[in-house]
Amino acid sequence: MKDTLHGIFADTLNRLRDQGVLPANTTIDVRFEQPRQKDHGDLATNVALTLAKSAGMPPRELAHSITEALPDTPLIRKVEIAGPGFINIFVAPAAQFDVVKRIRREGEHYGRCGLGEGRRVLIEFVSANPTGPLHVGHGRGAAYGDTLGRVLTAAGYDVEREYYVNDSGRQMDILALSIWLRYLQACGQSLAFPNLAYQGDYIKQIAAQLRQSDGDAFIRTLDETHLKQLGADNETSLDALIKWMRDLLGNADYQTVLGTGRSRLLDDIRSDLEEFGVSFDRWLSEQSLRDSGALERTIKRLQQSGHTYEKDGALWFRSSDFGDEKDRVVVRESGMPTYFAPDIAYHLNKFDRGYDLMIDVLGADHHGYIPRVKASVQACGYESSRLHVKFVQFAVLYRGGKKISMSTRRGEFVTLRELREEVGADAARFFYVQRKPDQHLDFDLDLAKSQSNDNPVYYVQYAHARICSVFEQARDRGMEARVPDDAALEVLGEEHELDLAKLLTRYPDVVANAARNFDPHQIVYYLRELANGLHTYYNAHRFLESNIERRNARLALIDATRQVLFNGLSMIGVSSPSSM
């Protein structure tokens, strides 16, 4: 319907241009929106306002010329000029319900569009270090990234999801050390556990598993000086301990300890995300970039770009050439690359793979890091504008009105798994996606759990279940519960019915807009509106009435509503129960 109107207006404006009312170079771009107020019509456009200046006439006068030139169409009941020059269109009631047929025809495809034109998009998200289980902060990134993927897919993009595994470097050494020390403790050795090592109980579990699979293979004799360092609470001692461990274990045993921890934690992360409805097309390992030589090649490539120099024995990248506030070290004085180096390699790898669009979903604490990453890809000759970064703020949990304090370092944090077990995956996803990612999120556990009208998840799901229940009722009463395809929609026309149809019409725009702005939360707000539209209609009218024609028309309308509720809930990864 909107498309048809769009065509009518475009034709009309083109005609006016040919007639010389509008200048020859005018670009015709008509947009319609649903006005907030009903007396402003069903759709309104501000073309007369936007074109007034170039046409050299007052907006209202131009609006008058446009409406005069509009052809007769059964679609439009009435056209009015209002305010400074808005053209308000009152659509014929019968045309409003065409959307019902379209939804019933398109089913799960209703809401999709060709906005993306098949462009390839890579979304990298979560990418939590495999040094522990995912916590609720990662959960938000997971929900956002996955939902964004679903939205972009619906909008016609070719989406790939990727998890970048930071499985090399010092943090993995600390992981190995933590596991090994717990292992030694489990083998009966009495030793202190460093505060800077990973504290969580999961480390003990991995150590126990190691002992079960490899017995006493990793027991080593300890010496006094290192035993003392276990109690020292500083990074230098930790590095000394790591070196000590690697010497004592030898490379093969060290790799076994590390590899066991790495794979165990990644398995845990993977299954956690699967249960959360999040899956990835690719898990790309940092270590693999080192092993394949990509890291070395990247450093060479950067040097060849002419944007590096040596200072104090280190290799610097002149990122300030590209707007970064200062230059960055890529290779340390010691010859070891900084953490920045593999990240450059990873991003070049992404660009090399030829995506039209790349989206990094990162924790908000990484924002200062982006200018140097963009600088590095630019230095290597790529358009950094193809890389978009969305920052996700941390979620703060509340229970009983009180903030739950968390500390990753102390191993005191609520895991994503615990959250799912407590409130359920549906509520968790709904609450996460409800907010714009760059806003702080107050996550009220009591509210997410409550099976009451306070809980927005149930509110939307209830609307879906309610419709299913109506059809159930119809069957029980021996009515024909299948809606005939030729249901006479023209018998509809109650105000609530028109409101609902308008809401249904909006859905594809909502999806397109969410995709355009990378803002999945718009889906959530829309679903609440749609659920409200259904509930209101439900309370005002009976569907299962004796007039068969009207009953079927109403069933067709609410079945279309059910479909859109389902499509929208699926889009955010939440289930659509038929009863609750």
Added chain:
RNA sequence: GCGCCCAUAGCUCAGUUGGAUAGAGCGUUGGCCUCCGAAGCCAAAGGUCAGAGGUUCGAAUCCUCUUGGGCGCGCCA
């Protein structure tokens, strides 16, 4: 100190390429089940869109400044 993000109803937040009288949920108050699911609906109350300038037909939205919060600024990751 410099940079990025943010400030909308008592609380939590929508409001996106600048549009008409700024919306929703919660909370408060008052109504609605002999009737398809009351996990629902209806109504009322609640605002200097942090403040001050500017841009224009028109600003919560764009620009500048001020105030008040969050984060970042390492040869850590």
